[in-house]
Amino acid sequence: MAEPTLLKTPLFDWHQSHGGRIVEFGGWLMPVQYSTIVDEHQAVRQRVGVFDISHMGRLTFDGPGMLAWLERVTTNHVAKLNLDQIQYSLMANDQGGLIDDILVYRHQYGYYLVCNASNRPAVLAQLEQHRRGAVGNFHDHTRETAMIAVQGPGALATVQPLFDQPLEPVKYYHLTLGRLLGDVNAVVSRTGYTGEDGYELIVPANQAERVWNAILDSGQSQGILPCGLGARDTLRFEAAMPLYGHELSEAINPFAALVGWAVKLDKGDFIGRESLRGWKRNPGQTRVGLRLEGKRIARQGTTVLDSDRAVGTVTSGTFSPTLQSSLAMALVEPSLSLVSTPLTLDVRGHREPARVVELPFYRRSPHSQK
Amino acid sequence: MDPTQLRYSPTHEWLYLKDLTATVGISRFAVDQLTDLINIELPAVGTRLVRGKSFGEIESVKAVSDLYAPMSGEVTEVNTAVVDNVQLLADDPYELGWLIKLNVDDAAEFGELLDYEAYEKKLAEEAH
Known part of the structure; x- marks a missing residue:
């Protein structure tokens, strides 16, 4: 059987010609990093970063x-x-x-x-x-458009000079329609997947590279870096934002995953409502944050142990550039979800001690919140 | 160490042999591919290594990779500085970032490693 064709975003050529390391992700060829994941991560936490997220549907x-x-x-x-x-x-x-x-x-x-x-x-x-x-x-209209995320404390100062509508009044999880660069129709939303303030821009595919380059120019004085999916993952992980295929799946109910707040059982009938009512009463598991004592990373699938008894599974794990520590998120029995609960992780045969810590691992300081 | 004077395994370990003592590290190419190094696990002094078998692991933000013994022998020294600070390896893979020293079993295995030119050629081929 022939391999399915991998899709390319309108910015693919730019990524390839600017040192982006290309990987397959969700059926698309995407840059995982241009420099190092940690440098790109820190750019977003401290300054500003720009991501091609045109693969999103x-x-x-x-x-x-x-x-x-x-x-x-x-x-x-x-x-x-x-x-x-x-x-x-x-x-x-x-x-x-x-x-x-x-x-x-x-x-x-x-x-x-x-x-x-x-x-x-x-x-x-x-x-x-x-x-x-x-x-x-x-x-x-995934293929007719591109989507670009500008994230970090310098996001507003980077995007505003390019856009004809005021962005400061746009609140978190709100959007505005307007024009970028004088003639590019855009949906600009104050959303993101990094735990920082920032904007996501939807523009016509044939204007993507022009907008991307303008963002890089505008953000230069802010210290902007192009960022790949590697940093996008470590950033969303520190902010404890769930990732489908890790914290979310067809086998994981939303109450276990801590996104039950997005299930409105009283809004009227909808697909899955009766089952979800049951899951709300008894989610079975709950998502927790874990901090490992050692440096080994507990990646997805790592077994969580209470003494010698298997009590859960890691959904994501990485080294946190901000906290300088090996962290994981896991689904465990609810009785073991209290902060400070000691647990053990079986990392490739090594017993690694860990403790439950509060989620999110990272929250941006209030003064940078708008 | 001068990279042009070292021998290489196809799995990107380098080796320098003097008498029957081998110094082992990993190449600049490998370090640049891994990026974002976090942790390295090396065997204890006295551990017996078998050529082609894993003797440790190196972990980056993205993935964990095995380290493979380029020759068989017994570990006589471990670079604890690089275990304590894996950044040494990223900064200087051929000097401060060496990993272990081995008392090799069979010097003939040396001949099976790639010289610098052959290793560079292999990297160039893989890039296409």
Whole structure:
């Protein structure tokens, strides 16, 4: 059987010609790093970084039946969205397992959905399956657009000079429509996946490289670095943001994953509601943060032990550049989730002592919050 | 050490042999590929190594990789400075970042390692 063709973002040539190390991720060829993961990570924590996130799935919805359709296939309450607001939400299956975690945007032209790259086919299939005669349609415009994240304390100063609308008043999880570089229509949202302040920009694919280069120029005085998926992962990890395929999956319920706040059981019927009601009463497991004493990294799949009894599994683990420590997130029995609980990790046959610590591992200092 | 005077394994360890004592490290290429080094595990003095078998591991943010013995022998010395500070390896893989010294069993194994030119050629080929 032929290998499936890997997709390239509109910025692929730029990445390749600027030292990006290209890897396969979610069906796409993406840069994992340009310099080192730690340098790129620190650029975002201390200054500003720019990421190509065009691999994320992007869908538009138009027509009058959209709200009911979106309410049916998502767990959060779409009707609560104000104009120009964005909502973190989930798509569940009938068993209450997660098909994806998504963002739902509401702007003046309707609803917009951003999903994970690898889950785009499943999200499209779920929407199609539960259409139930909704008038109107959704349109996958992932390939027609690019998405660029500018993240870090210097994000506002980097993006504002390029954009014709004021960005400072745009609150967290809100968006504004406007023009970049005078003539590029853009959706600019105050969202991100790094634990820092920042913006995500959606622009036409054929303008992506022009916008990207303008961001790098504008951010130069801020010390901007292009950043790859490696730093994106360590940044989201420190902020304890879940990653589908790690903290979230069809086999993990949202209450165990600590995203149960995005499940609104009282909003009316939706896919997975009855199962989710049961999971809320008894999630079975809960996500915790772990700090290892040693330097070994407990990667996904590492068994968590209480004495010699297996009590859970690591979902993500890495070395935290900010805390200078080996950290992990794991799903464990709820009785073992209290901060300071001592646990052991079986890292490739080595018994590594660890303790439960509070999540998130990293929270940006209040003075940099806008 | 002068990299052009060393021998190399296909798995990117370098080796310098004098009499029957080998000094072992990993190449600049390997260090640059790994990036973001966090931790290195090396065997204790007295450990017997078998050519081609793992003698330790090196961990970066991205992944953990095995280190493979370029020759068989007994570990006579371990660079504890690099265990305490793996950054030494990133900064200087051929001097301060050496890993272990070995009393080799069979000097004939030396001949099977790649010389500098052959190693560079292999890297160039892999880049395509």
